[in-house]
Amino acid sequence: xxxxxxxxxNVKLSNLDEMYPAQDILMQTGQVKQYGSGVxxxxxxxxxxxxxxxxVIKKNFNxxxxxxxxxxxxxxxxxxxxxxxxxxxxxxxxTMISETDKGTYCLAxxxxxxxxxxAENRVTSHKQLPVAFYQIxxxxxxxxxxxxxxxxxxxxxMFDLYSFDKDEESMLKTYNKIKEVYFKAFNEIGLDIVAVxxxxxxxxxxxxxxxxxxxxIGEDTILFDKETKQGLNVEVLEKENAEEYLKENYGINNxxxxxxxxxxxxxxxxxLGTKYSDSMDIKFIDDQNQSKPFYMGCYGIGVxxxxxxxxxxxxxxxxxxxxxxSIPVSITPYYLYIISNDKKMEVAESIYTQFQDKDVEVIIDxxxxxxxxxxxxxxxxxxxxxxxxxxxTEDGCVELERTKDGSKKIIKIEELIQLVQNMxxxxxxxxx
Numbered sequence: 001x002x003x004x005x006x007x008x009x010n011v012k013l014s015n016l017d018e019m020y021p022a023q024d025i026l027m028q029t030g031q032v033k034q035y036g037s038g039v040x041x042x043x044x045x046x047x048x049x050x051x052x053x054x055x056v057i058k059k060n061f062n063x064x065x066x067x068x069x070x071x072x073x074x075x076x077x078x079x080x081x082x083x084x085x086x087x088x089x090x091x092x093x094x095t096m097i098s099e100t101d102k103g104t105y106c107l108a109x110x111x112x113x114x115x116x117x118x119a120e121n122r123v124t125s126h127k128q129l130p131v132a133f134y135q136i137x138x139x140x141x142x143x144x145x146x147x148x149x150x151x152x153x154x155x156x157x158m159f160d161l162y163s164f165d166k167d168e169e170s171m172l173k174t175y176n177k178i179k180e181v182y183f184k185a186f187n188e189i190g191l192d193i194v195a196v197x198x199x200x201x202x203x204x205x206x207x208x209x210x211x212x213x214x215x216x217i218g219e220d221t222i223l224f225d226k227e228t229k230q231g232l233n234v235e236v237l238e239k240e241n242a243e244e245y246l247k248e249n250y251g252i253n254n255x256x257x258x259x260x261x262x263x264x265x266x267x268x269x270x271x272l273g274t275k276y277s278d279s280m281d282i283k284f285i286d287d288q289n290q291s292k293p294f295y296m297g298c299y300g301i302g303v304x305x306x307x308x309x310x311x312x313x314x315x316x317x318x319x320x321x322x323x324x325x326s327i328p329v330s331i332t333p334y335y336l337y338i339i340s341n342d343k344k345m346e347v348a349e350s351i352y353t354q355f356q357d358k359d360v361e362v363i364i365d366x367x368x369x370x371x372x373x374x375x376x377x378x379x380x381x382x383x384x385x386x387x388x389x390x391x392x393t394e395d396g397c398v399e400l401e402r403t404k405d406g407s408k409k410i411i412k413i414e415e416l417i418q419l420v421q422n423m424x425x426x427x428x429x430x431x432x
Contacts, residue, residue, distance in 0.1 A: 083276055163298075215264045237255070264309055
């Protein structure tokens with residue numbers, strides 16, 4: 001990628017949002033464009049970061065034998081009426097609807113109804129169970145309080161997975177299996193998560209846990225066990241027989257031993273039981289040739305919300321001032337930002353071409369400007385490593401800087417090529 005093709009402008013950051021500085025940088029520099037409250041467009045880099053987050057999620061859930069599908073974004077009101085949730089969502093003002101001469105449609109806020117209809121006449125026997133379908137696609141909710149830019153939008157990208165089992169024991173076994181996959185996926189993305197006991201609310205069912213990422217910008221206060229990564233939302237303590245409920249469902253024996261932290265919700269998982277298969281009358285044939293309702297689970301991840309938190313959790317500060325961010329190597333779309341003065345631009349172009357030939361994604365800053373301005377732009381774009389060739393750089397060498405901690409070293413160009421290629425292949429930081 002060439003900076004000259006990006007429409008990149010030298011913007012001086014000012015008056016950054018104290019709560020959400022990273023996303024404010026994205027807004028001020030045009031990497032994210034706001035069209036209205038909760039409605040955004042993404043430029044190349046945040047879009048590709050989000051794509052990479054998707055790929056990490058897909059890879060981990062595919063390994064767990066989950067099946068990727070795609071539900072319609074626009075859904076007939078009838079299937080929502082069939083589950084009994086249509087009027088509730090309309091009354092709460094959550095669902096956006098489209099009334100046409102061909103009927104009334106909902107812009108999908110979630111997909112329990114659609115996936116249940118999808119499984120109807122497709123999963124018919126106990127021999128096919130357990131099975132889990134997932135998708136990643138846009139969802140729409142008429143959020144009244146659009147908080148934190150990408151963290152709560154009217155349109156957002158969501159991963160949602162739905163499991164089908166023969167009985168409660170099997171459902172809970174699947175529930176715990178999927179929960180483990182969450183930890184693997186988010187660990188690879190670079191977000192430290194906690195499973196937090198929560199109330200099922202209108203979703204119904206038994207077990208319910210919010211998937212929270214520890215973060216200074218979190219609006220929720222949680223209590224959690226650092227060893228088991230099991231936590232609870234303080235609201236659960238208001239539940240009748242809270243201590244018994246926490247012990248029986250989540251193995252939490254001593255609430256007083258838990259640590260208090262700020263956290264941001266990235267997902268929610270539910271053991272739904274037979275709520276939707278009963279209400280929508282969808283069944284399978286068991287091993288006794290009897291017709292039985294499915295035991296279902298529902299699992300969500302706010303992908304665009306995860307994107308916003310990745311930026312917020314990876315800010316770079318200089319003299320206690322936020323100046324940019326450093327995207328984790330595991331999900332960065334570009335591994336290196338190449339900078340040179342005018343005299344060494346030909347060498348910079350040669351390095352860029354070598355990376356292009358090896359299919360290693362890098363950026364070259366090929367516009368007029370000082371070395372200092374270009375370094376600042378590299379950090380604003382969140383590129384994890386910078387290769388600098390200035391007046392004091394020896395011929396045949398570059399100064400390599402790791403943006404997340406400012407570590408630097410002088411290396412040969414040949415070594416640079418090999419190190420960055422290895423970084424891409426292994427998805428690990430370069431050792432300094």
